[in-house]
Amino acid sequence: MPRRKPRPDGRPVRPVRETQAYESGPDGEWNVRRLTGSPSGRTYRCPGCAHELPASRPHVVAWPADSDGADRRHWHTACWEARTRRRPLG
Structure with missing residues (x-):
């Protein structure tokens, strides 16, 4: 993994783990x-x-298994885990 530039205050930037x-x-x-x-x-x-959902918070990215990922969506972790117990929005 390439190194990232340090922050202006000198602390290193935390890499995204997935x-x-x-x-x-x-x-x-x-x-x-x-x-x-x-x-x-x-x-x-x-x-x-x-x-x-700010990208800086831990979250879930999900897309249907039969697609190429072009229709992926970013979910709060709790919303993803509760998706089958909630009414659809709209």
């Missing part, structure tokens, strides 16, 4: 990545609760 798994549930088969967070400054919209 694990990828295959999950099966009543809502289908999923590829799932669990991310520890990224200092990128990006913000996503969680499809489970429709609230903002």
Whole structure:
């Protein structure tokens, strides 16, 4: 892994750690990545609760197992784990 530039205060930037798994549930088969967070400054919209999700927080990225990942979505970890027990938004 390439080294990252240190922060302006001299502390090193924490690299993003992720694990990828295959999950099966009543809502289908999923590829799932669990991310520890990224200092990128990006913000996503969680499809489970429709609230903002900063990339710096640990979260889940999931997409259907039969797709190429173009339709992946960033979820709060709790929203992902509760997705089959909640009513759909909208």
